[in-house]
Amino acid sequence: MMAKCDNCSQVTKIKFKEVRHQQGIKETYFNCEHCKTRYICFLTDERVREMQQKLRSFGGRHNGRMKLQQEINERMNLLKYNLINFGRADL
Template sequence: MTKPLTALCNHCEKITDVDFKMKHHPNRIEETYFKCEHCYYHYTSFVTDGRVRKLQRKKDSIKGLRNAAKRLELQEEINERMSLLKYNLINFGRADL
């Protein structure tokens, strides 16, 4: 049995269990988030779109040590795209700007 994932809430400063939930937004945007069980503060963890999910599938299909550099390059592209989507969703209410 695995231990539940916990986090320290920056809002109320209490320890909370992390229970990831998924929310679907327009244009096939998916937000993975959790809420503090004490103050219900909303923490966005990941935001993906069709392009990110396609890159993730491509990265997962690449096997072998010789292709490690290509996998790393794809992961960096995924991280950049996800950061942009998350920033736009949090600050502007839409990820697909």
């Protein structure tokens, strides 16, 4: 998988890395091979991982599937916002 870096405009290979934060939060990210800019892909906490497991168990079409996916996305966006702006995702 490849991506174009917003910082240096070079194409870089995406090599996902994971780091664990306090309160069971996991961050998945990659760095640009050229300028080392860090790109946070997503953050999950126990609540998000439980919702993701529930989503996988729905299979096929399910009425609550889209709503649950929206809740997951909102929670992950909040974790990412908190990490970027406050240095901690678990606020």
